[in-house]
Amino acid sequence: MTSSKSYFPPQGLWSLLFFVLVTGLQAQVKQPFEVRYQETIKGDLTFIANGIVNRETGTENPEDPYDLTGSGSQANDFLNMQYIDEDNDTITFSSSSAQFTLPDPSCSVVRYAGLYWGGIYPFEGSDTTNVREGDFSEIKLRIPGEVLYRDIAADTVIFDGLNDPDLGDYAPYVCYKDVTGVLTSLSDPQGVYSVGNVRAAAGVASNEFPGGVSAGWTLVIVYENPNLPAKNITTFDGFAGIEQTATAPVDIPFNGFTTLPNGLPVRANLMVAALEGDNNLVGDQLSFRANSNATFTPLADALNPADNFFNSSISQLETPFNNRTPNSQNTLGWDTDLLAIDNPGNSIIPNDETGAVLRATTSGDKFDLFFTALAVENIEPNIEITNTVEDLSGTNIDGTTVALGQEMDYVITFDNTGNDDGADFTMTNVLPANVDPVIDDFVLPNNGDPISVSYDENAHRLTFDIPNSYIEVADNPYEIRVRVRVLQDCFGLRDACSNILENTVYATYRGILNTNQITTDPNVSVFGACSLPAPGATNYINLDQCDFERDEYLCGSSITLTAGSGYSTYQWQRQDTAGNFINIPGETGVSYEATTPGTYRVQKTAPSPCISDDETINLILVGDVGSVPFTDVADEVLTCAADGAVVPHFYFCDPADDRLLETDFPNAISIAWQRLDANCADQINGACPISSPTCSWSTVATGTSYTLNSANAGEYRLVLEYDNGCTATYPFKAFDFSIDPIAEVTYLCVGNTTSNEVTITIGDNSFTDVIYNLDGGDDSFDNMFRNLAPGPHTVTANYRGCIRTVDFEIDGVAPLELSLANEIPNVIEMGAVGGVAPYTFYVNDAYQGENRTYRIRETGLYNVLVVDASGCESRAQIYLEYYDMEIPNFFTPDGDGQNDVWGPTNTEDYPNLTTIVYDRYGRVVGEMRPGEYWDGTYNGSALPTGDYWYVLRFDEGDKIKEFVGHFTLYR
Secondary structure, eight states, rough: OOOOOOOHHHHHHHHHHHHHHHHTTTEEEEEEEEEEEEEEEEEEEEEEEESEEEESSSSOOSSSOOOOOOSOOGGGGGEEEEEEEEEEEOOOOOOOEEEOOOSSGGEEEEEEEEEEEOOOOOOBBOOSSSSSTTTTTTTEEOOTOOOOEEEEEEEEEEETTHHHHHHHTOOOEEEEOHHHHHTSSSSSEEEEEEEEEOOOOOOGGGOTTTTTOEEEEEEEEEEEOSSSSSEEEEEEEEEEOSOSSOOOOEEEEEEOOOOOOOOOOOOEEEEEEEEOOOTTTEEEEEEEETTTTTOOEEETTBBTTTTBBBSOOOOOOOOEEEOOSSSSOOOOOEEEEEEEEOOOGOOOTTTTTTEEEEEEEEESEEEEEEEEEEEOOOOHHHHHEEEEEOOSSSSTTHHHHHTTTOOOEEOOOOOOOOSSEEEEEEEEEEOTTEEEEOOOGBBBBSSSSEEEEEEEETTEEEEEOOOOOOOOOTOOOOOEEEEEEESSSSSOOSSTTEEEEEEEEEEEEEEOOOOOEOOOOTTOOOTTTOSSSHHHHEEEEEEETTEEEEEEOOOOSOOOEEEESSSSSEEOOOOOOOTTEEETTOSSSSEEOOSSOEEEEEEEEETTOOOEEEEEEEEEEETTTOOTTTTTSSEEEEOTTTTTTEEEEESSTTTTOOOEEEEOOOOOEEEEEEEEEEEGGGGSSSSSSSOOOTTTEEEEESSSSSEEEEGEEEEEEEEEGGGGGGGGEEEEEEEEOOOEEEEEEEEEEEEEEEEEEEEESSSSSTOSSSSETTTTOOSSSSSESOOSEEEEEEEEEETTTTEEEEEEEOOOOOOEEEEEESSSSSSEEEEEESSSSSOOOTTTTTTEEEEEEEEOSSSEEEEEEOOOOTTTTEEEEEEOOOOBBOOOOOEEEESSSSSSSSSSSSOOTOOTOOEEOOTTTSSSSEEETTTTOOOOEEETTOOSSEEEEEEEEEETTEEEEEEEEEEEEOO
């Protein structure tokens, strides 16, 4: 509004306005703007508001909306302004109301609420002689669901302009009250809020003081919603009278936020509240400058033009806020607006910005700014988690029925889809009470930083501590596979709804830049029925195989029998001698105190949709024969002939195998699993349990379950202790049947023909009843096989269901053949093929071992025998002439006088002997006659170290003898 208004003609009015505005009126910051509320929160900022004064004419009441705008409207200086009192009761002299609707109410929680009220109040009513009432800081507030008003006293009078020398008779005031507790105390904060007894002057202001009459109230609300982006929300309040000036704008700084990084849109909402901005006067402006920008940018939206921003409107994000009574389009001076800052290309608020300045100026209208707020969308990680269930073949079985003892995998994936890298990520997997984790079979991702997992058995909860490197924004999703096993016995499924398997996963984490903790854990959630992202997987156990019958033991005068919990009704019964169950009067609780043995039953009714069922309990006196545990899961159950004791046997085929044994004795005060010590371990093979008093036992575990495997094979007993010191003992045995067959192939000679024999050994002679199978043929207890065809073969060994195979090869064996040669003078060269190596040679019955050459010393006939490894034989003869000469097999032409030349010696008797030497290329490098020797050269050049060949040729009567051999030259 202008600073002075009267009934001058328009030309005179604007001349006077111009004169007044440019000759001294300026921005009067009467109360510096300070932060009232600041928080980074997943949620948003909103408000409700209404005026408390309106024009009154001969035909129009203040409660009638005033909807004239622009040139068709009047400034409130010239209207008869009177209190609105929409409730029409005697309790309030002024009142108006507005409807609050919480966005996404099931997921939203009010975190802050601040109530502002104010007006132009130089005197009471329209008579300037009236003094003010002193209670302008006290008002009335009626909240949804209540009939009566509450008395509200201001926490702070932000500003009171009475007697301010700069303001004269204008006298504005603004008050503030934190009403967070009022709203959060409501089960539902939505509904109609009425504010009464807000004070203001009345009448036509232009007759008494410049500026006009205006008044109203605004309720600022910050709400949290886990499904919304994080925002940094900051509210300021103060008081500044803004009038035309070129030198004194009002600047309000915003800090403490960080906008999103490069590549992401920056979004921000701005809220302002002011007194005295007229709809029909222009020139008022609100501008914004980010710290990293050089200039201010005027703000505007469809309902708040850039040149008439404060225009007596109440709007939210370009929509008139009309859920109020009265719902005047023109509030005649009470202005509250929430707008989205238009930010094309992030030019107004850049990426990675941490501060900004809001500037209020005017070149025409006058207004009093007392509140502003900024909500900037903040950087934040967002870890999305999915949770499904698969069988061991990888098929999704979510929502299907599973069997007792079945193993399956909960498949949990997580991925950071936010705009900030994650930190301190803990994922909690609350397992159904009726499954057990198989931790050794978990599959965890590993990018080099190991994920740690811990298991709280009491809470049935897995906790995964996941390093930051797995939750960076750029990462692909990671997968964790949690192997679980459904309970193997029915006792653990007695409770109501225990047939339902519900697996849930919760997450808690922070960001690197935004360090506020984010969690979906319902233990810390206050979002009511909100659908928080806590993914689950559900299955149903088939209980058809459960008869819920068990044995319990009476030791002493009585025992408390307890049924499964959580049922709507119970009825205990006892079986009579005819086999009928008769109700026990008055016994309708979850427990029953039994004093005599017998058979009892409790009928249980479950709340829908769970299953109703019965439990049967055979109450046995300790010492009586009852059901022996583990017989239904044992590999074999034997009965001791001596005392009739039933002993379950467990057989393990593989070191990786194990067997979980679980007990069903809920009334035992202690359960001990004991293993026979080594001093009596040799008795384990018997069918009867060990009872010798000289044997000792060690307790290897306590509690309701124990896991057997081949590593802890032995004789065991389960010892149960009841009240009054009574005990019950159940023996059982575990055997390591891990067999590892080995094939031993032996070759024999039968009738001078090679045969074969294969023996399969297990390595432990205690395995006496192993079943063998050769190449898929007939089963046999015989571990020996003979005369197998050459080629590959397979034998399968089966010991009490433990099956292993061994592969082996039978060699093809040709008949043994002996060959004799005489390439070197005075040497028999013996060769053998066929048969089975190695070969043994005999010359004239003299043993030569495996040596294949024999040097003769005289002329004669020589008989040679070869024997192979299987014992087969082959014989041959050869007649040789003895030649009295020697042929060295090496020489060293190094000039030391030892072996410097090479050639046959003792050749005098062979005058026509010729010796020719060849190198490896077949080149003749030396030729000698008797008495001549080779010096290792060729054409005067020394030849290198290596093997060389020779040919000896000489006449012997009517035939020519020739020998071929080789020798080595060493340098």
